[in-house]
Structure formats: structure tokens, C-alpha cells
Amino acid sequence: MRTIIAGNWKMHKTAREALSLVDGLIALSADFPPGIDVVVAPPFTALEAVSHRLRGQTAIQLGAQSMHWENQGAYTGEISPPMLQEFGVAYVILGHSERRAACGETNEFVRLKTRAALAAGITPIVAVGETLEEKEAGQTQNKVVTQTVEALEGLSGDECARVVLAYEPIWAIGTGRNDDPHNANHTMHWIRSCKPELARVPILYGGSVKPENMAGYAAMENINGALVGGASLQAESFAGIVRAAASGGSA
């Protein structure tokens, strides 16, 4: 199974600042362990600069944080699949909880975007996760299974196999309160069990991942990497997570 460590820079870093961070990562990438796909997802405005800087080296791949499902049209403020393809974007994060909460991104939107990404040859990283209220009400399984099934509805088996999923408990995002690895692994088992095709699909854990806690996740059967926010904004801490991801020994 592929291991992926993806950095979601959110609304951080101007293009100039993004270049400085990516230069720091390139300098550290000589020590990245083999067999790990390392992805950075800068803001749209930094994609072009970062894409030029990454050209010719394969240790780090480019991601985007969102995408519309149409190739063009009257969608003010949106970004289309061909616009991302032009910069060699290999991954796109879809359905992040911040976009679901602040931009009204529904399961239906995530489904349309997932199909569009696959059609464009961009690997979707589909994010699911429960709020603290849902967790405390015992609704975690129902929430993450519904989000997963609805995002993947109508996809062929081959298409499903090309998706990456991310389990991000909303209460763990940016709070410093990461989920217990065993608990996350349990929830991710429910996600993996949604469809037979998901048996070989990487599922990433996200929510306050740091170099110090990454190895605990990497050791879990159903966890195949991480989607990292805050700790991806410093080259040394993100590189520390990449190195720790190799130490867990997930199959």
C-alpha cells in the first residue's frame, strides 16, 4: 500500500513565502524515506511558482486545496481542472471540513468534484470526518460512512481504486487534540469497509499530526499516511512527519 504525506497549507503563504518553504523541503528531501509520496498543497496563487520550482525533481508532488467540477464557465472565484492540470497538479483535496462548513460544500458537490478530478487525471483526496457533537452522540460511523458512500456514488470499481481518502475528525483539526491512533484506525476501518474497492486505497489520518505523533498512526493497519495542516508550514516539522511515516511499518 502506498503511503502519502500531504501538506495542506490552507490560506497561508504568499507565492514568495511558498517558494521559501518549498526550497526548505527540497533541501531536506534527500533524507526522505523511499516509498512515501510527499505532496504539498499551497494556495492557488502560489501553484505556478511552486510548480516551476518542483519541476525536474520527483521527491515532492503538487496538490491543490479545492477545485470546481466544470472545466469552464460563469463560476466567479472558482478554479477548474484544466487550470490545475496546466501546473502539473497531481492531487486535489476535496470536501475538506473547512470548505464544507464555510463554503457550503455538500456531499453532492464532493461527488461531482471527485468525478471531475478522476476524469482530469488528478488524484482526489476526499476528506470526511465528524464534529465533536456527532462524536459524543455516537454518530461517527454514520457520518463518515455516509460522506464516503455519497462522494463515491456512481464511480466504477476502477475509478474508486484511484481515489485517496482522508479521515479528519473535525474536533482534532488545528486544536492540538489529535485522535488516538487506535480510535482513528477503528473509524478508518468503517470507511474502508464501505466498498470492496477501498481495500487497496490509501486512507490518510488528519488532525493535529506532528512529527512526535506520526509514528503512532503509521503503525496502524488502516492508516496509510497523513493530511497535515499546521505542521506542514515549517519545512523541518513536515520533513519530520515524512521521516516518522516510514517508521511505523504499515503494510
Ligand code: PGA
Ligand atoms: P491540522 O490540520 O494538521 O492543522 O490539524 C489538518 C487539516 O485540516 O487537514
